[in-house]
Amino acid sequence: MPDFADIPGLNELWTHTRGDPRITVALLDGAADLDRGCFQGANVTKINPYWQQPLEFDPKYIDIFREIQNLDQKNEVTETKLKEAIPDKLTREVLGAAFHATHVFSNIFGQPGTPVEGIAYKCRGINIPIGYGNDYYVDPINLARGINLAVDLGANIIHCAACRPSKTGVAHELLEKAVRQALENNILIVAPTGNNKGECWCLPAILPGVMSVGAMKDNGQIFKFSNWGGQYQTQGIIAPGENILGAQPGTEETVRNKGTSCAAPMVTGISALLMSLQLQQGATPDAEAIRAALTNSAIPCTLEDTEEVERCMLGKLNVAGAFQLLTGKQLAVVEVSTAEVISEDVRDEVSVVAAQENTISPLSLKVGDSGEKLTNTQTNITASEGRRKEEEGRSDGTPRRRQTQAVRPRDDASRKGMLTKRGNAHQESKEEEGIPPLKGGGEKLMGNQTPTNDPVEGRVLNSTEKGNDPTTIAQPTNGIIPSATSNKIYALGTVGYDFGTEARRDSFKQLMPAAVISGVQAPANPYDASQMVDYLETNLYEAKSLIWTLNIELTPIYVLQPVGAFAEDIYETLQNMLSGQVEAEDNEGYIERVSITGRLSDETVKLFSGQTLPVVKIYSPRGMYGWTVNMLIDSALTSVSAEREEAEEEAIRKSLRSFLQRVYYDLRNLGRADRDRAINFAATNAFQATASISEAVAVGMELHSIEVEKSPFCRYNSNCWDVKLKFFNPDNTRRAKKVYRFTIDVSDLMPVTLGKVRSWSVPN
Structure with a gap:
């Protein structure tokens, strides 16, 4: 796609709006470089994840990564050279995600007159890095946290660039509920279908209600690596995904990439424009109406586009059709030069050239004499002399005629895809390599640093505490401060514990007394919660040496850290909760569920399993309760x-x-x-x-x-x-x-x- 203006219908849509600052788009991806020139003056911010600390890295690696990445070689060759030049795996993963995020973000928010002009540059943008490193980037809990944070920040559209491969399409419960909650809050979620040749699906793109986006070439043919099948067939559309111009970290040089990750921002940007249009018309942004307009207006593929029309899912992006379904009006046609876009900034200077007819004609597609070409009936629009031309080097100086696709009925025939084997997310063959893999990201990287072992707290800390604010906010390029979010926690679950390191685990095994099981003495087992409860009952001071966690269905979600004057009382409460959890279910002291109240810090802790969790600081036992369902019902019934x-x-x-x-x-x-x-x-x-x-x-x-x-x-x-x-x-x-x-x-x-x-x- 040489220019966004070449997307049929986009020029015409731009005459109505270039975005509205009241529409917020949240990008869940790596950490974009917002210092690039294309973001100067943009209403964009970055909010670092509260569940993981930003990582530091040597800036020289940015140039090295960019130089190798832009050699336009096979993915295997590029990966080999990157390993040789940047030995640290985490560094490569973070940089890969940062390059990916910068490219995507510029496609939407790049400012006019800069190397990359975004589709909806007047909208508000928030970059939320999902995680720093592959494992954290596609972790379903981190994805859920990112979506929840975007909801808290008032996003109207969530663009989730991550792809967690799935053969079943079934997501972790927390991720599924985060998506459902966002949809219930009138938020549109856009996600790429992935570049796995249909061998698997991607989460969250495959989840019901998500706007799934596949990719096509400049000639309109569907990329063979673009995923399809399953739920995609009822909610996925195809958008341009080849030669997409975008920004890069650390330089003003642009790069052209391809892949479903390049196609999805097209749909996100156009969705933001359509939402802005709703606001202009005095309506409330309606995410479901936007999604329905895009999917119902999609133009079905033919055998010329792909050997298997099922790969096209619902069809190709149809801007004019979506506009017509949304507004009930046809999208007016303009005649412009290649990069000449009529925006709201110059509307007052635009004069409509009309003799007898002085209005913009709606598009009407006509078949030429040959029966092969489509032409359009339109009226010219002339902009002010100061606007730039689309093709400055054009010899004849004639403007290019734009064609806008009209609404076409969609064939409702069933399209089913068969998946054979699982592939890695965002990998393509040599002849159709897409944008580099999404492997987690961040603007800072842990170079030669290693996590520090805290001998007192018994945990591995990734950073020191910076306060109770759960987010580290990057300074926006235009000085706009993002909305604050609450760091209060009131969560339900069960209490657990962890050791952090082998040494800490072995120290407990050494200090705990031998257990007597069925009359037979056995070595102490620190993983046995019953033995741990008995040990802590007489040695409560040891509770501080454990990493206490709050779990949901055996999945740790927070590390619990008692602090302040009541820390000892809080540790005792945690010990009592754990004691109740190991009791028999018919015991009066049995505890089935607990509640925890505290404040989310920007500190994280690494568990023995390698999982990194955010820390909730608990200042008082107030609000910490343990109960069973039957006990709570009995107590409640006495009050009525x-x-x-x-x-x-x-x-x-x-x-x-x-x-x-x-x-x-x-x-x-x-x-x-x-x-x-x-x-x-x-x-x-x-x-x-x-x-x-x-x-x-x-x-x-x-x-x-x-x-x-x-x-x-x-x-x-x-x-x-x-x-x-x-x-x-x-x-x-x-x-x-x-x-x-x-x-x-x-x-x-x-x-x-x-x-x-x-x-x-x-x-x-």
Whole structure:
């Protein structure tokens, strides 16, 4: 694609908008170099991940990496030369992701008059590095964290450049829920389908509701490496993905790349323009309407485009068709020179050349006399003399005519793809090599540094603490400060522990007494939680030598670090929680679930397994609870004795258990977003939920759904969220549903409930 202006319909769309600063696009990728000239004056920022520290590296490696990467050789040859020139694997991975992110970001936000002019350069952009290194880059929990952070920052579009290969299309639960939550918050997610020749799929691109994007060549043929099949067939489209011009770190020289990672930014940028258009028309940005317009207007492929039309998924990108479906109007056609784009900046200077007709004609495609060429009926538009020309070296000086594709009906025939074997993400054959692999990224790299072992805390620290702010914010090129995000945590899960190093594990094994199992004495096993509980009961000071974790279904999500004057009490609480978890389920002291409240720091800890987790600092035992579902139900029922007289106790128990299990499993989350903290507290403090359920059960209703939304009314300096429990009558589905609402304030570390439970009926 020589120029973005060559994308059919984009010139015409640019006459309506070049983006709106109220539309925010979050890029989940490596760490883009925002110091490049194309970003000067752009409304862009970078927010480093709170779950991993930026890494330092020698700037000379940027030039070395760029020189080798631009040799235009086979991927295998390039990789070999990079290994020889940059021995450290992590350095290569970080640089690869940084180059990738800079290229993608420039395609969307590059400013006019610079080497790379982006598609929607007036929109607001946020670069969120997913992780530094391959393993962290495609880690599903990190992807979930990145998506959640983008939601917190108010993104309208999330461009996720990462590809986690999958043969099944099934994602980690936290990633799946993060995607679903973003979609429910009216956010469009765009992701490349991957460059694996259809041998596997990519997460999150394959997840339902995601705007999946494959790649085609400049001649319109589909790249053979572009993934297809499965869910892609119902939500994927093809966009230009060859010879895409973009920026590089450390230089003003541009580079042309190809691949699905180059095609996806085309769709992201055009989606941002369409959302900006919605704002101009006085409407609210509608992510699903944008996605539907793009997918329903896609132009199906023919056998000339690909030997297997299934590879085309729903079809090719159709800007004019999407515009027409979205607005109900045809996209007007303009006649421009090759790089001549009519933008909002020069609209006042644009004069429409018209004799009898003084309006822009809508596009109408006509078949020429030969029956082979398509021409368009259009009216010329002349811009001010100061605008640059598209093809300055053109000998005849005649402008190029642009063609815009009209809406074409899509063949609904089933397209199914067969996958044979798994490949590595973003790898192509020699004749069709795409953009370099996404291997994790960052602007700083750990060079010869090694993690330091903390002998006191018993953990491997990747960095020193920089404060309670969970994000390190890169200074925007235009001085705009990104939105602040909360670092408060109120999470549910189970308590676990880790040793960090073999030496620390062996020290516990040496100090712990021998265990007696079935009358037989056995060596101490520090991995046995029962033995660890017994040891800590008499040696509580040793609790500080462990790495305490909060787990969701055996997956550690946070490291828990007690700090401050109440640290000893917090360690004792953690020990008691662990003690309850190892009890038999029929024991009164058994603990099934715990709640943790604290602040997310910018410190990370490396576990014995090599996994790196963010640290939550706990300042007080306040808000730390452990319970079982049955115990919580019994406690809650004692508070609603009046309602129990009208309702069957067993029915109340059943509905309350359904509510709690829904929160624990269907709505489980990382406990960082305000809405997540609200729903987690609603499950911990189940008394209000019990009052609602008791009243509903008394009239034969059952729980239907749980909703959490920002409260329209709140006291001053508070952050209030409404939890709505919706009930229905299983015996009469035509009967109106009943909604019970109670409000939770999450402005403090410890959430609190406000007011009374309110209820009303809604149509079924």
